[in-house]
Amino acid sequence: MRVVLAEDLALLRDGLVRLLTAHGCDVVAAVEDAPALEAALTDPTIDVAVVDVRLPPGFTDEGLRAAIAARARRPGLPVMVLSQYVEHLYARELLASGEGAIGYLLKERVADPAEFVDAVRRVAEGGTVLDPEVVAAIMARRRASPLARLTARERETLALMAEGRSNAAVAAALVVSEKAVAKHISSIFTKLDLPVGADDHRRVRAVLAWLREDG
């Protein structure tokens, strides 16, 4: 897996390179500012970009903007965005930048290396991974909506699906059987009027599309 990495803090950049390399990724470029990132993203052979939101020279959201711009040039370019804080607004913009192959995680999630690399891999394969904090913010916002019809267990299941997990992973996280998860999912889809029976990715996309709808 060929990875482009953009992170301005040298300590964290080196750590990430080490971590990704140790897990079998090929870090083709590790850059520290937005212009270098934009240049690196023009390489058509990369499989995924891991990008910090805040980058020099402006130290605002250059990384995010560069990622979205790159996805406009190369639709579906897998991008994993990392940040010191998560913002519902940015999640929405990333989700709106094209279907799938998007990740948005808090930086501190690298504390669990296996989980983190797995998330990068899922994004590279076209999946969607949202940080639990983003999902929580979206779910909290949706209090007064059809989400209220879901049971507590179904809400947990929906949140885990939004984080991009497979049925098996959801079952493991909730400590239930995969069959029980499938039942929750079909119940969720019925209550939210979503098409039933689609494959994993399409279902996640449907859920996310539903979550990012405004109002």
Add this chain to the structure above:
Amino acid sequence: MTRRAPWAATGRSLVLVVLWVPCALLTVAALVGLALVVVGVGLPVVAAVLPGVERLARVHRRRAEAALGRAVPLVALRPPDASDPGWLGQVEEDARRLTEEALGRPLGAVEARALTGAEPFRRGWQRLQDVDAWRLLGWSAFAATGGALLSACVVLLAPAAVGALVLAVVLPLAAGLPWGWAAVLAVAGLLGGWAWWRHGDALGRLRAAADAALLAPGRQTRLEQRVQDLAASRSQTVDHAAAELRRIERDLHDGAQARLVSLGLTLGMVAELVESDPAAARELLDEARSTTGAALRDLRELVQGIHPPVLADRGLSGAVEALALDLAVPVAVTDRLPARPPAPIESAVYFAVAESLANVVKHASAARVWVRLDAGASSLRVDVGDDGVGGADPARGSGLRGVGARLSAFDGTMVVDSPPGGPTLITLEVPCAWSSPKTSPS
């Protein structure tokens, strides 16, 4: 302003015409006093007249407020300054000293009182140096002449018109006035009546506006008031900043700092256990990892309260939009700002909007909320409106009061319009110089 029937204006003008009597008396007295200042005896006269003029001015101010429907600022005589005796006080003091030296003993009570007869003179002299006293005198001269004439016009137009019409009928019948002249009288009466009906209210307001303009405090008084306001808002700002620093210190101390200490402790134990009991060491490492997560969460929350990152990234409109996204109520955000305001203003307005929105969520039970960011010629204006239950009162809730305090440091204002039953409109306005054109960071 819509035209109103002239009845109220006529009533008010009648009162003003009656008040002409004291105005004229006081003005004449003041003029006589001023003329006599050269020979000295005018000073006590001026000192005695001015408080009366001030009382009259207050009465006129109330009339003007009723006519104009707005608050009218009023000049005020400076309170007598006892600490500054002025040159007359100096003369008095010298006279006392010289007399005592000549007599070779301290003065008795009666003798001392004879000398302090200079007191009214001194007060008169002080008054003459007070700019606002001169403004009051100028106003009273107007009220006794042109102003009274204007009010008299309003009062007399209607009766004069009626009188002319009656005469136009009576005179030809009783005194044989030619009908041609009667027609002229009738036309004059009709014209007078039309003018009163059509312009009586405007004339009444003209008088009120003139009073208001003449009674407005002078530049010096306004500046003094401004200094007072600034001192108050500065001390409020300093208090606020100090309280914020204390809060940040406490949050760091109880949050991230404490967690780092415990992290060090855990890692120390890991170092001891790593060889003897690897399983326990692994458990402690997991604990250490979750502690770093908690410390980071604390820091994130703290940063959010100091200066939200999204505000730095996206400016006011982006940050308000982000705020709106996280609320359970749908919020429509309209952004009409031509550029990013200066950072301190941006931050203050952001927190003011955040507090206002929090207030809406907590109390308004609104189904719809809207925020509009707008640029005035030299101000930044934010409207936060909702269709909730209303009844928001900054005097009661500490939240909205805090908003006002935050903005006052920037000469900003908050106006809350929230009748019981709603809807609520909170308007925040901060002076702001728009210099740079809108640029989007890329």
